[in-house]
Amino acid sequence: MNRFLLKSGVWLVGNVWLLAAVPAWGQFAEPAAPPPRPKAAPATRPGGAPAAPANFLAVPGYWVLSMEGVQKEIGLTSEQKQKLKGVADQYQAAMRKKMEGLQDLSREEQQSRMEETARPLVQAAMKQVDAILTPEQLKSVQQTTFQLQAAQALAQPQVQEKLGLTTTQQRQLQSVYEQMREKMQQLQRDMAAKALEVLTPEQQQKLRQQAGGGTRN
Numbered sequence: 001m002n003r004f005l006l007k008s009g010v011w012l013v014g015n016v017w018l019l020a021a022v023p024a025w026g027q028f029a030e031p032a033a034p035p036p037r038p039k040a041a042p043a044t045r046p047g048g049a050p051a052a053p054a055n056f057l058a059v060p061g062y063w064v065l066s067m068e069g070v071q072k073e074i075g076l077t078s079e080q081k082q083k084l085k086g087v088a089d090q091y092q093a094a095m096r097k098k099m100e101g102l103q104d105l106s107r108e109e110q111q112s113r114m115e116e117t118a119r120p121l122v123q124a125a126m127k128q129v130d131a132i133l134t135p136e137q138l139k140s141v142q143q144t145t146f147q148l149q150a151a152q153a154l155a156q157p158q159v160q161e162k163l164g165l166t167t168t169q170q171r172q173l174q175s176v177y178e179q180m181r182e183k184m185q186q187l188q189r190d191m192a193a194k195a196l197e198v199l200t201p202e203q204q205q206k207l208r209q210q211a212g213g214g215t216r217n
Contacts, residue, residue, distance in 0.1 A: 057081065058088045060125040064144050073144075074137040083132045091125045 059065045065076070065084065076084075098117040102110050130138060153159045155177055160170055196204055 057084050058092065059084050059129055060088070060091045060122040062126070062129055062141055062145070064141055064148065070141065070144055074133075074140045076137070080132055084129065087125050087128045087132070091121055094121050 057065045057071075064070050071081070095118065098121075099114070102113055105113065133141065154163075154173055160173070165173070196207075199207065
C-alpha cells in the first residue's frame with residue numbers, strides 16, 4: 001500500500017488523502033500515524049489497486065473518526081455518517097483534481113505542491129465537520145486525537161527530554177510500550193491462527209508451498 005507523510009502532516013494512504021492534526025508540541029514531535037484500515041476484505045479499483053471500504057470515513061483533520069470504536073463511543077448517527085462521507089468524498093475528489101499532472105514533478109516538488117493544495121482544502125472540510133458533530137462529540141474526538149498523538153510522541157527520546165521526564169517516568173513509559181508490543185504481537189498470532197482455521201488442511205499445505213514454506217521430503 002502506498003503511504004508517505006508530507007511535512008505538513010498530510011498522509012497519502014493508498015488513494016486516500018488524510019491530514020493529521022498536530023498538537024501544541026508538534027514542533028518537536030512527529031505527526032501521528034495514519035489510522036489503520038478497517039479489517040475487511042479490500043475492494044479493488046481498475047488495475048488491481050486496493051480501494052477504501054465504502055464505510056471508511058477518511059475525514060480530513062479528524063482521522064480518528066475512521067475508527068469504528070470512536071464512532072460508537074461518541075454516538076455517531078447514520079445521518080451524521082452519511083454527511084461525513086459526503087465531506088470526505090468531496091475532499092478526495094478535490095484533491096485528485098488538484099494532483100493531476102504531478103507525476104512528472106520531482107518528489108520534493110510533489111510534496112511542496114501537495115502541502116500547498118491540501119491545507120486550505122482540509123481547513124474547509126474541517127469547518128463542515130465541525131458543523132456536523134455536536135459540541136460534545138467534537139470535544140471527544142479532539143481528546144482522542146490528542147491522546148493517540150501524545151502516546152506516539154512520548155515514545156521519542158527528544159520529546160521525553162523536552163518535557164523533562166524523570167528516569168522513573170521514562171522506565172514506566174518503556175514498560176507501557178513493551179506491554180503494548182507484546183499484546184499486539186499476540187493479537188497478530190491469534191489472528192493468523194484463526195485465519196488458518198478457515199482453510200482445509202489441503203488449502204493450508206498449498207498456502208505453505210506458495211509462501212515458500214513447504215516441507216521437504
